[in-house]
Amino acid sequence: MAPAPHVAKREDSLTRGERKNLTRNGLLQAALNLIGEGRSFTSLGIREIAREAGIVPNAFYRHFRNTDELGLALVEEVGITLRRLLREARQVGEGKSEMVRRSVLVYQHYVKQNRLLFLFISSERAGGSRILRLAIRNEVSHFTHEMAQDLRRLGAYEGLSTSSLQMICGLIVTAMLGAAPEILDLPAGQPLLEAEMTEDFVRQLQLILLGASCWRDQPPALLASSRMRPKQP
Amino acid sequence: MAPAPHVAKREDSLTRGERKNLTRNGLLQAALNLIGEGRSFTSLGIREIAREAGIVPNAFYRHFRNTDELGLALVEEVGITLRRLLREARQVGEGKSEMVRRSVLVYQHYVKQNRLLFLFISSERAGGSRILRLAIRNEVSHFTHEMAQDLRRLGAYEGLSTSSLQMICGLIVTAMLGAAPEILDLPAGQPLLEAEMTEDFVRQLQLILLGASCWRDQPPALLASSRMRPKQP
DNA sequence: CTGCATTGTGTACAAGTGTCCACTGAAAGT
DNA sequence: ACTTTCAGTGGACACTTGTACACAATGCAG
Incomplete structure (x- = not known):
């Protein structure tokens, strides 16, 4: 399994906050992508979104409570x-x-x-x-x-x-x-x-x-x- | 546990089709009730609806495929x-x-x-x-x-x-x-x-x-x- | 009355879920 | 150079979910 390749650009030279914002946006985009595939937002789950974003479920909580x-x-x-x-x-x-x-x-x-x-x-x-x-x-x-x-x-x-x-x-x-x-x-x-x-x-x-x-x-x-x-x- | 009291009226003197329609309407009403409690229909599950209607999950399939x-x-x-x-x-x-x-x-x-x-x-x-x-x-x-x-x-x-x-x-x-x-x-x-x-x-x-x-x-x-x-x- | 069809029950299983805990590694502060 | 902070990992727990199968009860047609 690839080790979380959610940054395809220059993986170095990024401050910590920038990185966090990156995966945060990844989560938002992941949710939108799932919506685009016909799922309704209300029925989305934490695990589902995290999976689509390419991170482990628990990491979701670092950005949103639910x-x-x-x-x-x-x-x-x-x-x-x-x-x-x-x-x-x-x-x-x-x-x-x-x-x-x-x-x-x-x-x-x-x-x-x-x-x-x-x-x-x-x-x-x-x-x-x-x-x-x-x-x-x-x-x-x-x-x-x-x-x-x-x-x-x-x-x-x-x-x-x-x-x-x-x-x-x-x-x-x-x-x-x-x-x-x-x-x-x-x-x-x-x-x-x-x-x-x-x-x-x-x-x-x-x-x-x-x-x-x-x-x-x-x-x-x-x-x-x-x-x-x-x-x- | 009560044995499926979904008919509170006269439980006898009901033709089979009438009974079926009764629990069918029970399922419809159950879904609506859940919606009324803030849940969105898309996120409802078979088990949830059946539980609210007072029947066992499998009985759902006798009325609807999904x-x-x-x-x-x-x-x-x-x-x-x-x-x-x-x-x-x-x-x-x-x-x-x-x-x-x-x-x-x-x-x-x-x-x-x-x-x-x-x-x-x-x-x-x-x-x-x-x-x-x-x-x-x-x-x-x-x-x-x-x-x-x-x-x-x-x-x-x-x-x-x-x-x-x-x-x-x-x-x-x-x-x-x-x-x-x-x-x-x-x-x-x-x-x-x-x-x-x-x-x-x-x-x-x-x-x-x-x-x-x-x-x-x-x-x-x-x-x-x-x-x-x-x-x- | 006999046998069939059909509604509803119980058990079971694999898969998915939210969330807790202990951990790692590296950036950031000192 | 050190310690601290914290985004992300991994495993585990207790649940819930859809669905399959065998079975019970009973209305109804022959």
């Missing part, structure tokens, strides 16, 4: 990934025509490029450990918030209150994350099926934005009691 | 449940004012009432076994379809093509299923948090419907090649 803690580390990567997505999305330009379609294409490409992480998000966002779920939801909430800021900065939708803008972005994000699993489940080499899905997604977003452009904030908040007149034009 | 097959049976219940939801939703009446809010309240109540099944849907819709995922997606697709028919029958949105109506319903269903986990994760006894969530959900649906009422089907489909003119009415 799999949930490893999951939280993955959620952090999710945050970084989503932030990068926003950065990329900002560069699609502002030409109104076809801007939605371009954004959708960027998103689809991004999901496929970060396949493993999106598999992780999609399946753990609504299942498995409660702690993970809340952590992911938190990250997604941040994402929504930043998206709203971006939209505001973009200049459109001047008449909308901040809370309405966030509501809209929440809907957009829901649609995006809901589309992710379908993107990931696409059988490779079915371009017309993918095109159909893309078109549907584009139209959904256009519908949302159309609704947003017609939206008028309700002057009186008719939250609890419904005695006042809603009169939404 | 856990996936049991999952498919659960998906069938999901279908039934969704159909009932549509039936209930049809009865909220047609008064346009506050109709969305009433529908949302009905939905929230329904999700809480069928908590276990919605937990199952939410978490397995995007994770775990591919077969289950596709089965659920199929059921959801049916649901969307029927919802579109209902909307059409309702009379509103006359100007929309069938495909557009389905796209809209797809978005609505995505929003609904996306909201389910948040409804289920609500800490009990926080009425104002729930009210906030409700209000957000209501506004999202109103936004969608507002967009729908402004929507015009594009005469020229600029799909893949924009050379032909499909002239969709």
